[in-house]
Structure formats: C-alpha cells, structure tokens
Amino acid sequence: MKGLFLNNTPLSLYVHLPWCETQCPYCDFSITTDPVDGNDVRLADAIIKDIKHSSDLIADRKFKSIYFGGGTPSLASTQSIKQILNSIRDRLASSEIEITLEMNPNDVSEKKVEELLGAGINRVSLGIQSYINKELQALGRNHDRKSAIQATKILEDVNSTIDLIYGIEKQTPESLAENLEIIIASNVNHLSLYQLTIEPNTIFYKKELLLPDEGAIEKMEVIAKDLLEKNGFEQYEVSSWSKSGYKSQHNLNYWQFGDFLGVGPGSHSKISNKQEIIRYRKIKPLEGYIQNQKSADLKTIVDDELDMDLAMNLLRIKDGLQHQDLPIDLPASFLKKYQKGIDEGLLLKDKIGATQKGYQFLNETIQLFF
Ligand SMILES: C[S@@+](CC[C@H](N)C(=O)[O-])C[C@H]1O[C@@H](n2cnc3c(N)ncnc32)[C@H](O)[C@@H]1O
Ligand code: SF4
Structure with a gap:
C-alpha cells in the first residue's frame, strides 16, 4: 500500500537561472536581461539558502535528478553553478544522477563545456530552435546558423539534447526536415521538438504572424516522425524523442507525477507532504528573490x-x-x-x-x- 500522500515520492531539483541577453519575442518564461556580473554569485547564495530552508519539504529524500533551466543558465559563471552543486553533494541519490544544464549556442565553447563537466554537469540541453537563418531571424534569436552548427559540433561527444521549434513563420516541411537531418547527422541522443505556441504577454501575441497552416503543421509532424523513427529515435512523450537509453530522467519524473523542488526566481514546486500534495512558486523579481526566497500562491491540490x-x-x-x-x-x-x-x-x-x-x-x- 503506497498511501495517497507519503514522503517517499521521488524528488528532483529544478534550479531556475533567469539570465538572458535579450528577450525573445515568443518567450514567456521568467527571465531578466539585468547584467549577470556578480549577480550570479548573489543568486547562487540565495538558491543555496532556499534549498536549506526547504529541508522540511525535502524530508529525508535525496534528489534523483537536477536541472538548471532558464533563462539561459549558460550565461552564469561556472563558479556559481559549482557553488550550488557543492552545497548539495550530500543530498544526491547517487553520484550518477542526471544533472542537466541549458546552454544557448553563443555560450558554447570547448572551455565552457569542459568547465561545466568539471563542475558536475553531465547533460547539456542546447537551445538551437532552428539551424536556418531565416527561421532564427523570424524567432528573434541572437544566434545564427554558424553558431548553431559550431555548438552542435562542440557537444558531439557530450551527453546532450537539442531543443527545436517547428511552426515558425515561413517554415516549410522541407526546412524542418533540413533541421532534423543536421541533428540526425550529429551524435545527439535526445531531441525536444516543440510546436511554436503564441503565449499571451509576449510580443508575438500582439503581432500579425504568417504562421504555417494546419495542413503544413500536420505534414511537418509526419515528416518528423518518419525521419526520426528511421534514424533510431523513439518518441516517448508528446515533444520528446530519444535514442535507446537516453530518456530524460528529470522530465520523466514530472510526467510520472514525482515531486520537484523548484528554486530560483519564478520557479515552481510540487511536493507530496504528509497528507497532501502542494504546489507553490517563488516570486519572479530577481532582487526580491535574492533578498527573500519566500513562497507564493501555495495551493493544496485535491x-x-x-x-x-x-x-x-x-x-x-x-x-x-x-x-x-x-x-x-x-x-x-x-x-x-x-x-x-x-x-x-x-x-x-x-x-x-x-x-x-x-x-x-x-x-x-x-x-x-x-
Ligand atoms: C527555458 S526555454 C529556453 C532555453 C534557452 N534559453 C533557449 O532559449 O535556447 C526551453 C525551451 O522551450 C522552448 N520554448 C520556449 N518558448 C516557446 C514557445 N513559445 N513555443 C514553443 N517552444 C518554446 C524552446 O525550444 C526552448 O529551448
Ligand atoms: S527563449 Fe531562451 S533566450 Fe530567449 S528569452 Fe526565453 S529563455 Fe531567454
């Protein structure tokens, strides 16, 4: 008998690092374009405090996976990532757990990747979105094809996953296929393929966009399925494709209704605690969070x-x-x-x-x- 709400629910850790160079017009994540310099270390200190103060919610559980998401965590210094990881070494379920960090192509260099692996990161999530300049411009991205190809190449021998977006303005099924062919030719073992969603409170929401119609989207989905399956990728979730043995342990924990402790500004948590399941979030403003990591909108889910x-x-x-x-x-x-x-x-x-x-x-x- 598992009981409805016991503290033996698997627990993962999500660390939100909100840094971004610019605000992409489709993005509604909790981000800041404030300078990183020095603030990354102040934020890391606040995050460490937040985890310490969450010990009642963690109970005696160990983290099964860790995910540094953003924002753009690759803008933070490796020193600040190390600071966080070093503070929770004794809270890890084993030395082998999946520890992912999101990188934007412009931040990927051999030196940076080596430093991050040295700090304990063992999986990189690379935000490519597209390899085609016209599509990257339509998305308002701050990288181009050259930077995307170079980053993919540098990560060739690193356990990594790529994010692609489809349904971009002026995209065709053929250009999506071109994007997928580049991924297939690389050594990457996991892909997250997201249809562009137009979120309220984004610039795209207010703009008239010439997005591919339903027929084109369906064609894209058929082409993606066909190409990926033929080349050893299996779809295991709505947007997730992996080669055998490379499913995302962290994301699977969300979908299997495991618990997650979210730390960092604007992060969300779900905790099965004593007799109930609670969800809450942390406040979004960076400075506010650095000063006080209090929880907001706490809600029991029944x-x-x-x-x-x-x-x-x-x-x-x-x-x-x-x-x-x-x-x-x-x-x-x-x-x-x-x-x-x-x-x-x-x-x-x-x-x-x-x-x-x-x-x-x-x-x-x-x-x-x-
Ligand atoms: C936390 S976000 C950003 C990670 C990284 N900063 C980047 O932009 O490359 C994670 C992923 O969500 C996806 N995403 C964000 N906004 C989206 C939207 N409006 N529609 C579809 N996918 C979106 C992108 O593929 C992105 O890589
Ligand atoms: S898509 Fe990524 S880089 Fe762009 S604003 Fe959102 S988090 Fe930042």
Whole structure:
C-alpha cells in the first residue's frame, strides 16, 4: 500500500537561472536581461539558502535528478553553478544522477563545456530552435546558423539534447526536415521538438504572424516522425524523442507525477507532504528573490484538480505506466473518469496511458478529467 500522500515520492531539483541577453519575442518564461556580473554569485547564495530552508519539504529524500533551466543558465559563471552543486553533494541519490544544464549556442565553447563537466554537469540541453537563418531571424534569436552548427559540433561527444521549434513563420516541411537531418547527422541522443505556441504577454501575441497552416503543421509532424523513427529515435512523450537509453530522467519524473523542488526566481514546486500534495512558486523579481526566497500562491491540490493534474502529466507518456510505477494510489474519482476513457477506446486497460487514438487526440482525451 503506497498511501495517497507519503514522503517517499521521488524528488528532483529544478534550479531556475533567469539570465538572458535579450528577450525573445515568443518567450514567456521568467527571465531578466539585468547584467549577470556578480549577480550570479548573489543568486547562487540565495538558491543555496532556499534549498536549506526547504529541508522540511525535502524530508529525508535525496534528489534523483537536477536541472538548471532558464533563462539561459549558460550565461552564469561556472563558479556559481559549482557553488550550488557543492552545497548539495550530500543530498544526491547517487553520484550518477542526471544533472542537466541549458546552454544557448553563443555560450558554447570547448572551455565552457569542459568547465561545466568539471563542475558536475553531465547533460547539456542546447537551445538551437532552428539551424536556418531565416527561421532564427523570424524567432528573434541572437544566434545564427554558424553558431548553431559550431555548438552542435562542440557537444558531439557530450551527453546532450537539442531543443527545436517547428511552426515558425515561413517554415516549410522541407526546412524542418533540413533541421532534423543536421541533428540526425550529429551524435545527439535526445531531441525536444516543440510546436511554436503564441503565449499571451509576449510580443508575438500582439503581432500579425504568417504562421504555417494546419495542413503544413500536420505534414511537418509526419515528416518528423518518419525521419526520426528511421534514424533510431523513439518518441516517448508528446515533444520528446530519444535514442535507446537516453530518456530524460528529470522530465520523466514530472510526467510520472514525482515531486520537484523548484528554486530560483519564478520557479515552481510540487511536493507530496504528509497528507497532501502542494504546489507553490517563488516570486519572479530577481532582487526580491535574492533578498527573500519566500513562497507564493501555495495551493493544496485535491479532488477534480488532482484528477486533471494527474491526467495532464501521466497521459503524456507515450507507452503508458504500470500502476506499481506510480508514486501514489490513484483516487477513486480519477479511476471513474479513466473507466469512461477505456469505454470510449481512448485509454488503455492494462496500464495507465492513452491508446493510439487517445494519444492522437490527447487534448480531447485529457478533457475527460476536467
Ligand atoms: C527555458 S526555454 C529556453 C532555453 C534557452 N534559453 C533557449 O532559449 O535556447 C526551453 C525551451 O522551450 C522552448 N520554448 C520556449 N518558448 C516557446 C514557445 N513559445 N513555443 C514553443 N517552444 C518554446 C524552446 O525550444 C526552448 O529551448
Ligand atoms: S527563449 Fe531562451 S533566450 Fe530567449 S528569452 Fe526565453 S529563455 Fe531567454
């Protein structure tokens, strides 16, 4: 018996480093274009304090994975990354856990990568988005094809993953294929392929964009599936493709409904604590967070909201999950809605997951739990 909310839920650590050189017009992440100089070390000190003050939430658990996301963590000095990692050495589940750091192409040099690996980073997530200059300009990125190719080459022998965006203005299925061919020819073992979303509060939201139509998007998805599968990549989540043995342990923990402690300005946490599951966030302003790492918008997740939360995470995993691999016993209300999905041919009987049809129309399938 697992019990609904016990403190043995697997726990990962997310460290938010908000630094960015410029604000990309499609991005709604919590970022700052304030200078990094010296502030990275002040932020690292605040993050270390934040983790220390979270010991009740961590309980006696060890971190199963660590992810430095942003923003652009590669703008922070390696010294500040080392500072954070050194402060939590005794909180790691083993010396082998996945420790990922996001890099932007312009920051990738042999020296920087070597330093980061020396500090304990063992996986790099490279924000390429596209290798095609026209597309990079349409996204307002501060790197070009040359920088993207060079960064991919430098990371050739490093455990790394690439982020690509599709559905960019003026992009065609052929130009997406060109992007994917470059990744396939490289040694990269993991790809996150995101459709461009137009988020409120971004510059793109206010602009008239000539985005590819639905037919072109569908074609892109078919081409991507075909090319990636032919070349040894398996889709294991909505946006995630990996070669055998290289699934992201950190992201899988989110989708399997594990816990995560988020530290850094604007980070989010989910913690199963005593009798409840809570979510909260940290305030966004950098200086405010450095001064005081207090939590905001603390919320207990129960009833319908818990069902939705479970569906929105668990059903993203393409092959589904065995009941015994879940960190909690599923609530009766969830199981009742799940049975309706089985009856409609959208959900699997023998494990928790979507059928082929249910996965193809995942948004509609998830609506069963609203
Ligand atoms: C934290 S973000 C940024 C990481 C890194 N700073 C960069 O920009 O390369 C992680 C990833 O989310 C994706 N992303 C961000 N905004 C997006 C949007 N509006 N639509 C689709 N993907 C987005 C990008 O692929 C990006 O690499
Ligand atoms: S997409 Fe990346 S580089 Fe651009 S503003 Fe967002 S976090 Fe910064």
